[in-house]
Amino acid sequence: xxxxxxxxxxxxxxxxxxxxxxxxxxxxxxxxxxxxxxxxxxxxxxxxxxxxxxxxxxxxxxxxxxxxxxxxxxxxxxxxxxxxxxxxxxxxxxxxxxxxxxxxxxxxxxxxxxxxxxxxxxxxxxxxxxxxxxxxxxxxxxxxxxxxxxxxxxxxxxxxxxxxxxxxxxxxxxxxx
Amino acid sequence: xxxxxxxxxxxxxxxxxxxxxxxxxxxxxxxxxxxxxxxxxxxxxxxxxxxxxxxxxxxxxxxxxxxxxxxxxxxxxxxxxxxxxxxxxxxxxxxxxxxxxxxxxxxxxxxxxxxxxxxxxxxxxxxxxxxxxxxxxxxxxxxxxxxxxxxxxxxxxxxxxxxxxxxxxxxxxxxxxxxxxxxxxxxxxxxxxxxxxxxxxxxxxxxxxxxxxxxxxxxxxxxxxxxxxxxxxxxxxxxxxxxxxxxxxxxxxxxxxxxxxxxxxxxxxxxxxxxxxxxxxxxxxxxxxxxxxxxxxxxxxxxxxxxxxxxxxxxxxxxxxxxxxxxxxxxxxxxxxxxxxxxxxxxxxxxxxxxxxxxxxxxxxxxxxxxxxxxxxxxxxxxxxxxxxxxxxxxxxxxxxxxxxxxxxxxxxxxxxxxxxxxxxxxxxxxxxxxxxxxxxxxxxxxxxxxxxxxxxxxxxxxxxxxxxxxxxxxxxxxxxxxxxxxxxxxxxxxxxxxxxxxxxxxxxxxxxxxxxxxx
Numbered sequence: 106x107x108x109x110x111x112x113x114x115x116x117x118x119x120x121x122x123x124x125x126x127x128x129x130x131x132x133x134x135x136x137x138x139x140x141x142x143x144x145x146x147x148x149x150x151x152x153x154x155x156x157x158x159x160x161x162x163x164x165x166x167x168x169x170x171x172x173x174x175x176x177x178x179x180x181x182x183x184x185x186x187x188x189x190x191x192x193x194x195x196x197x198x199x200x201x202x203x204x205x206x207x208x209x210x211x212x213x214x215x216x217x218x219x220x221x222x223x224x225x226x227x228x229x230x231x232x233x234x235x236x237x238x239x240x241x242x243x244x245x246x247x248x249x250x251x252x253x254x255x256x257x258x259x260x261x262x263x264x265x266x267x268x269x270x271x272x273x274x275x276x277x278x279x280x281x282x
Numbered sequence: 283x284x285x286x287x288x289x290x291x292x293x294x295x296x297x298x299x300x301x302x303x304x305x306x307x308x309x310x311x312x313x314x315x316x317x318x319x320x321x322x323x324x325x326x327x328x329x330x331x332x333x334x335x336x337x338x339x340x341x342x343x344x345x346x347x348x349x350x351x352x353x354x355x356x357x358x359x360x361x362x363x364x365x366x367x368x369x370x371x372x373x374x375x376x377x378x379x380x381x382x383x384x385x386x387x388x389x390x391x392x393x394x395x396x397x398x399x400x401x402x403x404x405x406x407x408x409x410x411x412x413x414x415x416x417x418x419x420x421x422x423x424x425x426x427x428x429x430x431x432x433x434x435x436x437x438x439x440x441x442x443x444x445x446x447x448x449x450x451x452x453x454x455x456x457x458x459x460x461x462x463x464x465x466x467x468x469x470x471x472x473x474x475x476x477x478x479x480x481x482x483x484x485x486x487x488x489x490x491x492x493x494x495x496x497x498x499x500x501x502x503x504x505x506x507x508x509x510x511x512x513x514x515x516x517x518x519x520x521x522x523x524x525x526x527x528x529x530x531x532x533x534x535x536x537x538x539x540x541x542x543x544x545x546x547x548x549x550x551x552x553x554x555x556x557x558x559x560x561x562x563x564x565x566x567x568x569x570x571x572x573x574x575x576x577x578x579x580x581x582x583x584x585x586x587x588x589x590x591x592x593x594x595x596x597x598x599x600x601x602x603x604x605x606x607x608x609x610x611x612x613x614x615x616x617x618x619x620x621x622x623x624x625x626x627x628x629x630x631x632x633x634x635x636x637x638x639x640x641x642x643x644x645x646x647x648x649x650x651x652x653x654x655x656x657x658x659x660x661x662x663x664x665x666x667x668x669x670x671x672x673x674x675x676x677x678x679x680x681x682x683x684x685x686x687x688x689x690x691x692x693x694x695x696x697x698x699x700x701x702x703x704x705x706x707x708x709x710x711x712x713x714x715x716x717x718x719x720x721x722x723x724x725x726x727x728x729x730x731x732x733x734x735x736x737x738x739x740x741x742x743x744x745x746x747x748x749x750x751x752x753x754x755x756x757x758x759x760x761x762x763x764x765x766x767x768x769x770x771x772x773x774x775x776x777x778x779x780x781x782x783x784x785x786x787x788x789x790x791x792x793x794x795x796x797x798x799x800x801x802x
Binding site: 122125126129130133134135136137186187188189192195196199200203208211212215216219220221222223224225226230231233234235239240241248249251255256257258259260262263264265266267268269270271 | 292293295296297298299300301302303308311312315316319322323325326327328329330331332333334335336337338339465467474476490492493512514529530531568701704726727729730731
């Protein structure tokens, strides 16, 4: 019989892309979102005994994450965006369908679409996401305003989204950026 | 959500991703998300990609994870495997002497080091006489070896001097910037300065133009180089000859006569062009470099196999590994509207409906000349994903008088999409008194950069733009080319912004700027 921690790791890995998106939607700041995601993982492990085998782990995990996020109001009062229960429900519902397989397909499409970007735009995306540089830092480096960098990133993501959309069909949700 | 709200949502989301959302901005964003379902979905879509990008780079940073190849390639040229001999094959032109194939000598194998213990034991057991003999032999060998080595080194140095390209003359003043849009920069070593009119350029400088900008450089001999949006180019001078490396984008050159022994040389990741005196355009894409020559002749070398072509005036060639490397005639342009003068363009005077399509001069994003045409289609009833409206309902256009010149086979236009919903359609409509031919394409699905969109005038209502060719009506009205009186540029179905340049009627089909294949 597989040890419970191995089962948990396997199940958590499949649910992680959805959980990550859900937590990030509630707390847009990536660093804070990661802290919360770690807490969610710890709680899930702690409560893993309550999980009923045969039911959808992702749905259960999203419910736990939803609960944890709503309880993170005190510690993340400033950065917590989704405080409304109905809104959290909608967001959780939206990402519940996000599977590991879809994440992998999206990553493959992203690899292709990033290749299509002009080199200057590719560099900007890499600085922001690969190097984890804040827009302000990039702006200082390039001698530009942070607002300009944000606008440009927004446009690049719009372009990437359209590209991914065209490669994956209509499975990626639309968005402002 | 209207366009303004969408913009606000995008800006607030971006601040949130950056972790700099203030309390009031958080409240505002929260308010937007709670007020509209559409806004929430749009926001969640943005989150999806934001997290996706983070995960993408993170997965690439994990040691040993090779799931994704490098996605942002700056130099796609094939690399020589370490250890394989360097080889340069040059295809001979007809009648020319075959060029030599140079192969580097394979590296000599190293001697296996002797076991140190055995060697020590052996040395200890030998007598003094034998040791003296050995010393003499070793000394003699050393003298011979040193002598041979000295000859080899001297020969190598002289050969190296012959083969070594002349070092670039750093710091030599080459010319100046004559025009530069805001944001254009000159990189000189570790320093970076904003380029403006009169900025001096030195050998070793790199000029970078913003994705929406342009710049023009002039050498001291009055040769000029125009840089299009998003272009990056390194300027050098070697032994008095101009060298220019195009890292990205497109440039147009008007080169005055260069000394025949010191031609100007332009390089990209895939090709090399050598010019004495000419007018040409060079553009580099991910996998290919395209050269169009308007005057004179340019020697064009494909780097992947060393094949050489002479591209003459009126011809073009594309250097792409594995593809055919040949000169082709450029289209014979019979009539061109470069949108330098927008006075012929206007709205339909009989159409009193709201002008949901706006047009104006675009001077920053220009493919050729001083200006282009910016077209903005924003219909209040359009919402993302609503491309289901009845045909023609929201069609809006700007128009000018003009017919099809006799002999024209195609109408062609250069387009650069700025924004666009995937369902948005941009139309070129050729209209007679009663009927019209309509050609359309989707700017929201176009890859970035300039693209030539070309329509066959003998195949009205079809289109050969990116995507799946579509025929809207099977029974095309029997309008003749000679009946056309008006040219319209319009939009429908969903919002877009695009810059158009060089609307041309051409005599023969020429594949335009190659559009990368995509699964639409």
